[in-house]
Amino acid sequence: MSGFDFLQLSATIALGLLTLAFALTIIRIIRGPSLPDRVLALEMLVSTGIAYTAVLAIKTSFFLYLDVAISLGLVGFLATVAFARYVLQRGLQRKERESAIQAASSGKLKQ
Amino acid sequence: MSRVALAIVLAIIWAAITGNFSAPNLLLGGSVAILALLLIRKEFAPPVYLQKIKRSISLAGLFLYELALSAYRVSVLILSPNMKSKLKPGIIAFPLSVTSDVEITLLANLITLTPGTLSVDVSEDRKFLYVHALSVPNKKALIKEIADGFETKIIEVFK
Amino acid sequence: MIVEIAYYIGAILLLIGALFSVVAAIGILRLPDLYTRMHAASKTGTMGAGLTFVAIAVVAFDGPVILRALVGFIFLILTAPVGAHLLARAACLAGYKPSELTEINEYEESMK
Known part of the structure; x- marks a missing residue:
């Protein structure tokens, strides 16, 4: 197998793995339980998206995708900063306080 | 200039x-x-010397190495089947001996990238850096590790 | 010859990066609370995306593309800890408690 074929094959495998990572992260976004958990999962989703775009750049040899990946990183970082401020300003909601206590105690039970 | x-x-x-x-x-x-x-409001870039550039490059090398190491260690922890028993998370106060904004920022960033530690906040009086660690078997050993590793390196670059 | 070697190195970097991304996603699912999950996202996740940038720099053979890939990589590893730190600080100050596995919490003690 030539180097180029191997590169193409591993790019395809990497795309598959990244799709799996997307799916797992989305489960965390759905489950929550709190807002910062979801923000964190969103950040993870962005970095998986960056990796996805970069792999596409290699697979298609169309390196303009690199610019897309870099700007996605910029937007993701700004989104995280903005969300962090929002989490700080909003504080804790009553429902979340209850579910946080529940989650913490269930974690202990499993252990 | x-x-x-x-x-x-x-x-x-x-x-x-x-x-x-x-x-x-x-x-x-x-x-x-x-x-x-x-x-930008005020002057922040310090004067550059060759010696400093050399040390900065070695610091950058350390940064990359620690990032790779910490990613590997965290992955091993995540993939181990009895993860919960290995986890002993805690937030500890790390006494700072660096003082300037740039140094604290750099140290906080480096700490986030070291194996198992994540900086959370700096106290109001800038004496403590609060660090979240994945496992704290020994608080004093962890503090000593950070102080001897990164903090000395950063002081070397900036002094 | 050198092109072939570069392709193989790039391919391996891609696979390692993708594996790191998957592990980070598993970590986000498995770890018990927000602060421990942040470790997975900020280190392993960044490493996953960063390695794909390095892979581009290795296989591109084109000056501007290599430079852009490296700039992107540096940008990524500089912003990730800042983002994680901001989110951790905001969550701590807003009052989200770490899980009960947590043994010491000197931050909370300091705020009392």
Whole structure:
């Protein structure tokens, strides 16, 4: 197998793995339980998206995708900063306080 | 003087990102850099010496190495079947001996990238850095590890 | 010859990066609370995306593209800890408690 074929094959495998990572992260976004958990999962989703775009750049040899990946990183970082401020300003909601206590105690039970 | 150097560096970064090193593009990058520097309130770039550059590069090398190591250690922890018993998370106060903004920022960033630690906040009086760690079997050993590793390196670069 | 070697190195970097991304996603699912999950996202996740940038720099053979890939990589590893730190600080100050596995919490003690 030539180097180029191997590169193409591993790019395809990497795309598959990244799709799996997307799916797992989305489960965390759905489950929550709190807002910062979801923000964190969103950040993870962005970095998986960056990796996805970069792999596409290699697979298609169309390196303009690199610019897309870099700007996605910029937007993701700004989104995280903005969300962090929002989490700080909003504080804790009553429902979340209850579910946080529940989650913490269930974690202990499993252990 | 340092502003001029910074503007030149920013112009080169501009050219690198746009992927075009032609004269008009460098000029455009330079003008954007000057505009950005005018918007910043105070002088922050320290004078650059060769010795410092050398140490900064070694610091950058350490940064990359620690990032790779910490990513590997965290992955091993995540994939181990009895993860919960290995976890002993805790937030500890790390007494700071570096004082300036740049040094604290750098240390906080480096700590976030070391195996198993994540900086959370700096206390109001700048004496403590609060660090979240994945496993704290021994608080004093962890503090000593950070103080001997990164903090000494950072002090070397900036003093 | 050198091109072939570069392709193989790039391919391996891609696979390692993708594996790191998957591990980070598993970590986000498995770890018990927000602060421990942040470790997975900020280190392993960044490493996953960063390695794909390095892979581009290795296989591109084109000056501007290599430079852009490296700038992107540096940008990524500089912003990730800042983002994680901001989110951790905001969550701590807003009052989200770490899980009960947590043994010491000197931050909370300091705020009382």
